[in-house]
Amino acid sequence: MTGAGVLEILRPGALTTVQDLGRVGLAHLGVPRSGALDSPAHRLANRLVGNAPGAATLETTLTGCAVCPDRAVVAAVTGAPCPVRIDGRPAPWGAAVRVPGGAVLEVGAARAGVRGYLAVAGGVGVEPVLGSRSTDLLSGLGPAPLSAGARLPVGPASGPVPWADAVASAAPGPPSGELVLPLVPGPRDDWFTPGALRALARGIYRVSAESNRVGLRTEGPALERAVRGELPSEGMVAGAVQVPPGGEPIVFLADHPTTGGYPVVGVVPREALAAAAQAVPGLRVRFVPLRR
Amino acid sequence: MGRRALLLEVGGTGRAQALHAELVRLREAGELPEVEEIVPAAATVLLDGVEEPGALARWLQGREFPGAAPAGTAAVVLPVRYDGPDLAGVAALWGVDEEEAVAIHTRTEFRVAFCGFAPGFGYLTGLPGELGVPRRAVPRTSVPPGSVGLAGAYTGVYPRTSPGGWQLIGRTDAVLWDVCREPAALLAPGTRVRFEAVT
Numbered sequence: 397m398t399g400a401g402v403l404e405i406l407r408p409g410a411l412t413t414v415q416d417l418g419r420v421g422l423a424h425l426g427v428p429r430s431g432a433l434d435s436p437a438h439r440l441a442n443r444l445v446g447n448a449p450g451a452a453t454l455e456t457t458l459t460g461c462a463v464c465p466d467r468a469v470v471a472a473v474t475g476a477p478c479p480v481r482i483d484g485r486p487a488p489w490g491a492a493v494r495v496p497g498g499a500v501l502e503v504g505a506a507r508a509g510v511r512g513y514l515a516v517a518g519g520v521g522v523e524p525v526l527g528s529r530s531t532d533l534l535s536g537l538g539p540a541p542l543s544a545g546a547r548l549p550v551g552p553a554s555g556p557v558p559w560a561d562a563v564a565s566a567a568p569g570p571p572s573g574e575l576v577l578p579l580v581p582g583p584r585d586d587w588f589t590p591g592a593l594r595a596l597a598r599g600i601y602r603v604s605a606e607s608n609r610v611g612l613r614t615e616g617p618a619l620e621r622a623v624r625g626e627l628p629s630e631g632m633v634a635g636a637v638q639v640p641p642g643g644e645p646i647v648f649l650a651d652h653p654t655t656g657g658y659p660v661v662g663v664v665p666r667e668a669l670a671a672a673a674q675a676v677p678g679l680r681v682r683f684v685p686l687r688r
Numbered sequence: 689m690g691r692r693a694l695l696l697e698v699g700g701t702g703r704a705q706a707l708h709a710e711l712v713r714l715r716e717a718g719e720l721p722e723v724e725e726i727v728p729a730a731a732t733v734l735l736d737g738v739e740e741p742g743a744l745a746r747w748l749q750g751r752e753f754p755g756a757a758p759a760g761t762a763a764v765v766l767p768v769r770y771d772g773p774d775l776a777g778v779a780a781l782w783g784v785d786e787e788e789a790v791a792i793h794t795r796t797e798f799r800v801a802f803c804g805f806a807p808g809f810g811y812l813t814g815l816p817g818e819l820g821v822p823r824r825a826v827p828r829t830s831v832p833p834g835s836v837g838l839a840g841a842y843t844g845v846y847p848r849t850s851p852g853g854w855q856l857i858g859r860t861d862a863v864l865w866d867v868c869r870e871p872a873a874l875l876a877p878g879t880r881v882r883f884e885a886v887t
Contacts, residue, residue: 420724420737421725422807423727423734423736424727424728424803424876424877425803425807425808425872425876426804426806426807426808526867526872536848583689583695628729628730629729629802629804630695630729630731630732630734631725631727631728631732631733633689633690633692633693633734636689653804654804655727655729655802663689663690663691663693664690665690665691665692666691
């Protein structure tokens, strides 16, 4: 690497991975897209420190992380709101901050939401795999989930830090009260009974603790199939709501498999997936079918 | 399929392979409107990352598509030691002895219909439907890389160690998937494949 610095992981939290915008154009080989689950928050973190949107950030899960740069670096934390501390002193969340070399940057536990994004000016400079630095937990591509003591290269800063007082963001923030997921019906809604489709639209679902980067699992009324038998494997997209034999819908997120054999009752538009990425286990989920 | 994708149903694996090959050709020729992914599967081709699916659907409807995939390049030959733990069971399901089961498998011309399950895992068609075998009732927790398995009428080769429920008939030393190699996948949709028995 260019010797622009090293970021040492002191505390990886529940799960911290390197993420960018993912691997594009390889789904036909069985390679998931991967990439930041809350893409608007990832992009915002990069913008705050003057990076391009595709620079790699650290994606934290619920409990944050702690890192130490070996030289001064500009950083920003976005996504799930949380306390930020530099050498124990409170620092702003959602803004660029200067972290001195050797200081400890602590990304605290999320006050709401699930995934936080830590960007450093220059981006996390691990070697890309198939055009992306993202950790793909389904297929094991990209760097392993971070552990304490891991040392990550920092890329050369690409431009000046904006030091803006306020930045408009497309990041919706964590859903409060309930997660509303619009749903474009199909392609396999006809594999379910009319009663199942009513249950999906009116039933109360909750985010399952089994959710991960592959999918947001839900618990609620099981959807009854009208068509028995097996669906031949077909291509899957992010936001696809797949219904396995148990009947409880799974919303596919970034690390979803590229093909699958369970029917997809509908697809959540991409714009709504950032909120899904921030939905904590137990949160109520409401599916709102749209016109096709 | 959602707001940014089209799932094209063609009714069969051969037609899906043909449509996939033609769509890839059109993209390489610069004729296909922009898409991020072209993903063939058992009876469909998915176009994902499409800005205007409605316009693309109309464009597709106005075209003729071939019913069969082109012959393509020379077959990839995979040397296999046919000593898998499920070879005897597969031979019994086929009503032949193990030697004949190997002969059937090695004289079949396969083609990668589509990939999935893991990067570089191809679903190979070529065996007739009546030689389809069920998945194992209890999947193995760990299948070594290079294992050659059967499920339904598909043959597949595990690119890396993973759990798996396919009936294992042998093992190859060929490297199916290597991110440091260009291309990373030995078997991509459309690739023709033959298996060769080695000891």
